[in-house]
Amino acid sequence: MDERTYTADAEPGEDVTIKGWVHEIRDLGGIAFIIVRDTTGKIQVKFEKDEMDDDLVETGLDVHRESVVAVTGAVEQEERAPTGVEIVPESVKVIAEADPELPLDPSGKVDAELSTRLDNRTLDLRKPAVQAVFEIRAEVLRSVREAFRSVDATEINTPKIVATGTEGGTELFPITYFGREAFMNQSPQLFKQLMVGSGLERVFEIGPIFRAEEHNTPRHLNEATSIDFESAFFDDGDAMDVCEHVVKSAYEGVAENCGAQLEALGIEDDFEVPDGEFERLTYEEAIERINATGELDEPLVWGDDLSTEAEHALGQAVGEHYFITDWPSEIKPFYIKDRDDDPEVSTGFDMMHPSMELVSGGQREHRYDQLVAGFEQQGLDPEAFEYYTKMFKYGMPPHAGWGLGAERLVMTMLGLENIREAVIFPRDRQRLSP
Known part of the structure; x- marks a missing residue:
C-alpha cells in the first residue's frame, strides 16, 4: 500500500511523505518554495537555502514544473502559506521529470485553444476546473443510476456491434x-424493447452510441454516452415522469456532493436544482409559441421539425426544462406508437x-402487424430486423421509454460552451486521437 500522506491531510507537527506534481516554483533569493499538487489539493514546500544541504536545495529548485516528486519532511503551521501549513523538506525525490516545454499551462494562467487542450488532455485535466467537470459527470451518472434503482429498473448492457441499425442504414x-x-450501434433502442418483453419489464442502460452524422457543431458528437430507459406497461406520460425524476436527481446529486467542484468552475452561486414539474407542451402548442416570438424568418407549420433557431426561441420563452409531446407521426421513428384516436x-x-434537446422518447408500438407496417411506411425492410420483430409475436406488453444524452446533460447543467468539454477523449469528424 502507498503510505504517502495526501496534501489535504497534512497536519502541523507530523512528519509526512507527499507525492504529486510540481505546480509552481518560487525562488525569492535566500528562501524558495515549490508548490506540490495532488488529487486533494496543494501544499507549500519551503527551502531556506543557507540552512539546508546544497544538494537538497538544488534537487528541489532545479526540477521542472509538472514533474512528479516525493517530498518527505515536517509539517509546520504557516499562516502566510496558501493552505496555512508548509513542509520543511528532509528529502526531495524526482520520480518523473517533465519536459520544460509544456504544450499548455496546467495552472490555467495562460489560456489554450480547445483543440490544443484536447490534443494534450492529460495535461489539461490537471487544471482544477477541467477536472471538476469530470468529477461532476461521475456524480451525475452515480445519481442517475440511483434514480433508476429507486423506480426498480434493472441495469442492462446491450451490443454495440450490430447487423442492422436502429433506424435503417443511414448515419451508421x-x-x-x-x-x-x-x-456500430446507433442506439440500444431495439434491444431494450426486447428486454421489457423478457420479464425484466423495467430496464436502463448507460453506454456508448455511435452516429456517423457529418455535423461539426459545439453540441454534436460521433461517439456519445446515452442514458436509456424502458418499461413495460408504461405509456408516454409515465415515461416522462421517470425522465423528470432522473434529471432532477442528477442535479440534486451534484448540488449535494459537488460543492468544491462547482466552486472550481465559479458557478456555485448560480447552480440551481430544477424546481416544480416540467411544463408539457404539445407539438401544436410549441409551434404556436415559437411563431409568436417572431424570431423565425418563416412561420412553422404542422409537420415541420424544429430547427436550432426554433428550439432557441422556444427555450427562451419557456426558460426552464420542458417537454414537447404529441409530435406528428410522420417525423417520428417507426417504433413510436400513434395515438389511438388520431393516427x-x-x-x-x-x-x-x-x-437544446436532451431527451427523445415515447410509447412504443407493441402490436406486431402495426410495427411491421411502420417499417414499410418508412422504407425499411422488416426482414432485416426479424430478430426484433418476431419477438412481438410472443406477447410483447405495451411499453415506453426514452434516451438522454449524458454529455448534453452535463453541458447544459454546467453551462459549457462546447460539448467536447464534457468528454475526456471526444470523437467527432476530425478527431480520432487521442
Missing part, C-alpha cells in the same frame, strides 16, 4: 466483422433544456 459506421459487414399524432416526446 460500418465495420468488418469476420468477413461480414456490421455496424396522425404520435406518442413521441422530447425533453428540452432552454438551449
Whole structure:
C-alpha cells in the first residue's frame, strides 16, 4: 500500500511523505518554495537555502514544473502559506521529470485553444476546473443510476456491434466483422424493447452510441454516452415522469456532493436544482409559441421539425426544462406508437433544456402487424430486423421509454460552451486521437 500522506491531510507537527506534481516554483533569493499538487489539493514546500544541504536545495529548485516528486519532511503551521501549513523538506525525490516545454499551462494562467487542450488532455485535466467537470459527470451518472434503482429498473448492457441499425442504414459506421459487414450501434433502442418483453419489464442502460452524422457543431458528437430507459406497461406520460425524476436527481446529486467542484468552475452561486414539474407542451402548442416570438424568418407549420433557431426561441420563452409531446407521426421513428384516436399524432416526446434537446422518447408500438407496417411506411425492410420483430409475436406488453444524452446533460447543467468539454477523449469528424 502507498503510505504517502495526501496534501489535504497534512497536519502541523507530523512528519509526512507527499507525492504529486510540481505546480509552481518560487525562488525569492535566500528562501524558495515549490508548490506540490495532488488529487486533494496543494501544499507549500519551503527551502531556506543557507540552512539546508546544497544538494537538497538544488534537487528541489532545479526540477521542472509538472514533474512528479516525493517530498518527505515536517509539517509546520504557516499562516502566510496558501493552505496555512508548509513542509520543511528532509528529502526531495524526482520520480518523473517533465519536459520544460509544456504544450499548455496546467495552472490555467495562460489560456489554450480547445483543440490544443484536447490534443494534450492529460495535461489539461490537471487544471482544477477541467477536472471538476469530470468529477461532476461521475456524480451525475452515480445519481442517475440511483434514480433508476429507486423506480426498480434493472441495469442492462446491450451490443454495440450490430447487423442492422436502429433506424435503417443511414448515419451508421460500418465495420468488418469476420468477413461480414456490421455496424456500430446507433442506439440500444431495439434491444431494450426486447428486454421489457423478457420479464425484466423495467430496464436502463448507460453506454456508448455511435452516429456517423457529418455535423461539426459545439453540441454534436460521433461517439456519445446515452442514458436509456424502458418499461413495460408504461405509456408516454409515465415515461416522462421517470425522465423528470432522473434529471432532477442528477442535479440534486451534484448540488449535494459537488460543492468544491462547482466552486472550481465559479458557478456555485448560480447552480440551481430544477424546481416544480416540467411544463408539457404539445407539438401544436410549441409551434404556436415559437411563431409568436417572431424570431423565425418563416412561420412553422404542422409537420415541420424544429430547427436550432426554433428550439432557441422556444427555450427562451419557456426558460426552464420542458417537454414537447404529441409530435406528428410522420417525423417520428417507426417504433413510436400513434395515438389511438388520431393516427396522425404520435406518442413521441422530447425533453428540452432552454438551449437544446436532451431527451427523445415515447410509447412504443407493441402490436406486431402495426410495427411491421411502420417499417414499410418508412422504407425499411422488416426482414432485416426479424430478430426484433418476431419477438412481438410472443406477447410483447405495451411499453415506453426514452434516451438522454449524458454529455448534453452535463453541458447544459454546467453551462459549457462546447460539448467536447464534457468528454475526456471526444470523437467527432476530425478527431480520432487521442
